[in-house]
Amino acid sequence: MRDDVTKRHKVPSLFVVSLPRSLSTLIYHAVRQSVGLAEPIWTSDGEIMNLDRFALMPGPARDFGRKFLRRDTDPEVYVEAMSFLNHAVVPTGHGYKDVVQPFLMAEWMKTSGFRALRIKRTVADVAYSMLNREWHYPSRLFPRTKDLELAMVRGLVLADRALDTVPAQHVDFDDFIHDEAPIDAAVRTLYGARVMRKRVSYIDDRFKRERARILQRRRTARYQAIADRVAQVSARHRP
Numbered sequence: 001m002r003d004d005v006t007k008r009h010k011v012p013s014l015f016v017v018s019l020p021r022s023l024s025t026l027i028y029h030a031v032r033q034s035v036g037l038a039e040p041i042w043t044s045d046g047e048i049m050n051l052d053r054f055a056l057m058p059g060p061a062r063d064f065g066r067k068f069l070r071r072d073t074d075p076e077v078y079v080e081a082m083s084f085l086n087h088a089v090v091p092t093g094h095g096y097k098d099v100v101q102p103f104l105m106a107e108w109m110k111t112s113g114f115r116a117l118r119i120k121r122t123v124a125d126v127a128y129s130m131l132n133r134e135w136h137y138p139s140r141l142f143p144r145t146k147d148l149e150l151a152m153v154r155g156l157v158l159a160d161r162a163l164d165t166v167p168a169q170h171v172d173f174d175d176f177i178h179d180e181a182p183i184d185a186a187v188r189t190l191y192g193a194r195v196m197r198k199r200v201s202y203i204d205d206r207f208k209r210e211r212a213r214i215l216q217r218r219r220t221a222r223y224q225a226i227a228d229r230v231a232q233v234s235a236r237h238r239p
Contacts, residue, residue: 011035011195013094015109016046017166018119019159020099021129022173027119030202031187032095035195039095046097048088049081049104067100067137068155071107082108089114100137102159109166115190116168117183123156123234124227125173128217130156131226153229157237177211179203 014037018024025045032039032046039046047053051065071078081104089096091114098105109116130138131152138155145151164170169186176182184200217223 011037011093011191012115013037013089013091013096014190015105015114015116015168016095016097016119017102017105017109017116017163017168018099019102019121019123019126019156019163020135021126021133022099022119022121023177024097024099024119026202026207027117027176027183028095028097030200031117031183034184034187034198034200035095035191036197037095038093046095047099048096049085049098049101065100068103068141068159069101070103070141073141078104102162106162106165109168116166117186117190118163118166118168118170119173119176120160120163120170121173122227122230123153123160124223124230125214125218127153127156127226127230128223149226150229150233153226153233154237157230157233177214 014031014035016024016028016031028046029039031037040048042055043050043053044055045053050067051057057064066074066077066081069078069081081101085104085108089112127149130136131149136148136152138159139145139148139151141155141158142151145154169189171182171186180200180203183202187196187200218227
């Protein structure tokens with residue numbers, strides 16, 4: 001047991017980053033276990049920048065903490081959050097995940113030297129799922145936009161573009177839901193085959209049922225309407 005701990009603390013830590021609702025928790029644990037990285041026990045699923053997840057919260061929290069912080073709109077809190085991130089992470093032996101601070105993570109990753117795996121899921125998928133769950137925090141970036149769905153889409157498009165700049169192994173959602181090989185290859189690129197304890201594995205019967213449900217959703221009129229809005233916003237706000 002002591003040898004395992006010693007070996008783990010020689011392995012560089014990892015961040016899994018994505019937009020919400022991207023199967024990031026499933027992939028986070030599969031990758032963490034394949035490399036032998038520890039999960040911080042004071043928060044759930046490695047989300048150290050999500051106050052809703054902290055063990056010290058008095059009960060289940062729903063959208064309590066500040067999310068989607070930006071330097072231009074929340075300068076003081078943004079700097080404080082960046083400082084917290086610098087103090088909270090352990091450079092070796094640990095796995096972390098973030099889905100609620102894409103702008104902060106995009107900036108931090110460029111200078112931190114941390115290994116990162118970025119999951120890229122189409123914005124329409126994410127918007128559809130978040131709207132159904134009434135997770136509206138991306139809309140806070142556009143407080144003057146009365147159309148909630150439009151504000152959500154605009155916020156998610158900006159967040160997705162921020163994550164595109166993260167120096168990481170980028171893996172596409174539509175690739176890894178059909179095959180474990182893209183995730184496994186990304187982890188091997190990050191760590192090398194000798195560090196990995198086992199292949200990345202997560203596709204089982206339950207996963208296949210969820211995959212079928214996701215793909216069926218894309219055929220609905222509701223999804224198509226959201227996808228059209230995403231396309232319009234993306235075209236209007238090209239980088």
